[in-house]
Amino acid sequence: MTLTADLYFSFRSPYSYLAIGRYRELAETHDVHIALRPVYPLAVRQPDFFERNHPNWLRYTLTDMMRVAQFHGIPFGPPRPDPIVQDFATRKIAEDQPHIRRITRLGQAAARRGKGLAFAHEAARLIWGGAEGWNEGGHLAGAAQRADLDLAELDAEVCEEPDQLDAEIASNQQALEEAGHWGVPTLVFDGEPFFGQDRIDMARWRMEQKGLQKR
Template sequence: MTHTVDLFWSFRSPYSYLAIPRILEITRDYDVAVNVRPVYPIAIRNPKFFSDVNPLWIPYLMTDITRVGEMNNIPISWPRPDPVNMNRETKEVPADQPYIHRLTHLGIAAAEAGDGLAFIDQISRLIWNGETRGWQKGDHLSNAAAKAGFDLAHLDQLISADFDVYDAKVSENQQALEQSGHWGVPTLAYNGEAFFGQDRIDLCLWRMKKNGLNARL
């Protein structure tokens, strides 16, 4: 029997990016279906988060994602441009956000149309692996989408037709995330339990195995 897990995920979360390779391994090796549910980053959901957080948090984050990437042989570098428009000095998050709404809505459209996991994998690699500055320019996004089997122009057409519809779908995902028992990303929600963080993926796998999850033949 296929086991289904919800993946709450953000294009601005470095840990979400770092989680994808292990999740892909699990879906290849076990009879698991991943329901990709993109949400807005915490900076959009709570614009005061970074101004209120302990000042040690950001330096620790940068150190930690670098070593996690190194340990797992996953290249990682903070995106340029940042998917969230934020003043690095004041930590202010302005209302004008040229990238994150589009990215999040594209993730939802891809998940509805096909292999959402492949889409967020390819797009997040483009944004986070440090090889492409100016990931939003030219044909970078369309090429990454094509690697996942999607026509970016078609997805853009879907999401541009009604911003409010996709914005509402993001809100539904955010509400479902909190109902699962957490607020952060990446979170795997399985059978009434939330497993938060890229370091809890194997704990979720353990739980699914206890519930009869089988390896793929």
């Protein structure tokens, strides 16, 4: 029996990146289908989040995400460009957000085709793995190809159906909150949310209790 789960994911979240490769490996080696459910990051949903957060939050997060990457041997570099346009001196989020809008909509278009997990992993490896100008040239086309997708087709859908895709993304966020959480990465399996890149082993343990088998 094939198990199913939903992975709520943000392309701006370093912890989403640090989790998705391991979830993809789990889905490829075991009889479980993990559906990608992209959401917009807090910077879009709550633009004042960074302005009102504790001053130590950013410093600690930067330290922690680097050591998590080192611990798991995951390539990690600063996003160039950042998917979010932000003034880091003031922490103010710009109103116009071309990068995160496009990449999240692309992720949702890939999810429509049942290949969201692979596309998000490949794209996140560009964004967070240190690829300069990940949004330019052939970077995303290559990521789409590695996920067995066509970027031109996805981009056309993004241009033609931005409102529909945004409605689906908003529905993902609502479903995440209804499942009992609000942040990413969160895997929801059998109605139970597992938040954070440090809950992957526990999510797998729960799946094994429900009959998870290797392929």
